Amino acid sequence: MDPTVFPLEGGCDCRRVRYRMSSAPLFVHCCHCRWCQRESGASFALNAMIESDRLASLGEAPEIVDTPSASGQGQQIARCAHCRIAVWSHYAGSGPLVSFVRVGTLDQPDQLPPDIHIFTASKQPWVQLPPEAVAMPEYYDARQHWSPESLARGALLRANRPPAPAG
Numbered sequence: 001m002d003p004t005v006f007p008l009e010g011g012c013d014c015r016r017v018r019y020r021m022s023s024a025p026l027f028v029h030c031c032h033c034r035w036c037q038r039e040s041g042a043s044f045a046l047n048a049m050i051e052s053d054r055l056a057s058l059g060e061a062p063e064i065v066d067t068p069s070a071s072g073q074g075q076q077i078a079r080c081a082h083c084r085i086a087v088w089s090h091y092a093g094s095g096p097l098v099s100f101v102r103v104g105t106l107d108q109p110d111q112l113p114p115d116i117h118i119f120t121a122s123k124q125p126w127v128q129l130p131p132e133a134v135a136m137p138e139y140y141d142a143r144q145h146w147s148p149e150s151l152a153r154g155a156l157l158r159a160n161r162p163p164a165p166a167g
Contacts (some may be wrong), residue, residue: 001009001024001025001111001115001129003024005111006021006024007020007022007023008021008106008111008112009107010059010066010087011058011080012079012080012085012087012105013080013083013085014060014080015059015085016080016083016128017060017061017062017080017085017087018057018058019058019087020055020058021101021106022056023048025101025112025160026098026150026153027142027146028046028047028049028103028113028120029046029049029100030112031047031118031119032109032117033047033122034122035126035156036119037122041064043124044117044123046102046114046152047089047101047103048101049100049101050099050101051098051099051153052096055099055101061080062078062080062081064077064090065077069092071093073092075090075103077089077093078090087101088100089102097160098157112134113132116134116135116140118135118136119136119139122138125163136166138148
């Protein structure tokens with residue numbers, strides 16, 4: 001990933017929801033789980049994890065839709081209220097502090113290839129990964145795969161995460 005390409009912009013099909021990523025993401029996942037396959041209608045989902053304060057709205061605010069997830073904790077999907085395109089998600093683990101930007105909604109999606117392929121145990125058998133691709137049958141340990149800069153940014157996020165509700 002070339003840091004000189006940032007900021008990157010993207011948005012929905014009707015261009016009412018527009019956003020700007022001000023920096024490189026923490027990490028880019030290509031998820032091959034069956035849940036992502038069903039949700040995207042494709043053979044995988046390609047998401048760039050970035051701190052939400054590094055994601056600026058340039059147009060209309062997206063509609064936040066509560067959606068079930070494989071974890072059972074749900075996710076919030078940011079969709080254009082008009083064309084219904086999903087532009088990013090917030091997962092329960094990090095909540096609204098981290099946005100999982102749908103790479104395909106970027107104006108230049110080729111700038112963010114996957115750093116890792118996850119849940120490859122359930123990938124479609126006809127999907128062929130390049131021999132040099134980092135691929136995990138399930139999930140992974142960020143300490144083993146993220147860059148030192150991303151690990152430091154992740155530590156800041158954890159330090160600023162509000163406590164979980166009691167109960």
